[in-house]
Amino acid sequence: MEIEAREAIRTLKYRYLRTLDLKRWDEFADTLCSDVVANYGSPSGNLPAEFRGRDQIVDYMRAGLGGNIITVHVAGHPEITVEGDTATGSWSLEDTVIFPDDHRMIRGAAYYTDTYRREGGVWRIATTGYQRIYESIQSTDGLPGYALTANRWAPA
DSSP: OHHHHHHHHHHHHHHHHHHHHTTOHHHHHTTEEEEEEEEEOOGGGTOOEEEESHHHHHHHHHHHSOTTOEEEEEEEEEEEEEETTEEEEEEEEEEEEEEGGGTEEEEEEEEEEEEEEEETTEEEEEEEEEEEEEEEEEEGGGSTTOOOOOOTTSOO
16 A cells, blocks of 8 residues: 555656646645645755745645746656655755746756655645755856757647
């Protein structure tokens, strides 16, 4: 049973990141408990900041990462401990955020620390957050040969 729970939590975290990157806000919201607490630590975004509740987190992400902003979040090295209907997890994270209109790109790495809760047989994220290992900002204007040749979010 614990193996199945760990696999369900792995799938949950991957879905959280995929729906964030694909801006599927309703699906993203469904990965979170209604009373979720999130602490994100990004110096470039004037963070750390704490968010309380699913709606506050989704509204923040939708506003901050909407439009033609590109995000890619890659997580791995999960360490998951299950205790009944709750669990804890740690994940390595590498992320890239491209702001085409501002000609900027942010790259970084961190470790997520999460808690999970199973409600009605469904695992969701109860708390999430990370502290940066590093974060860098680059002007894409200053990168020799840089050209953004595809952007799913660019206006037609």
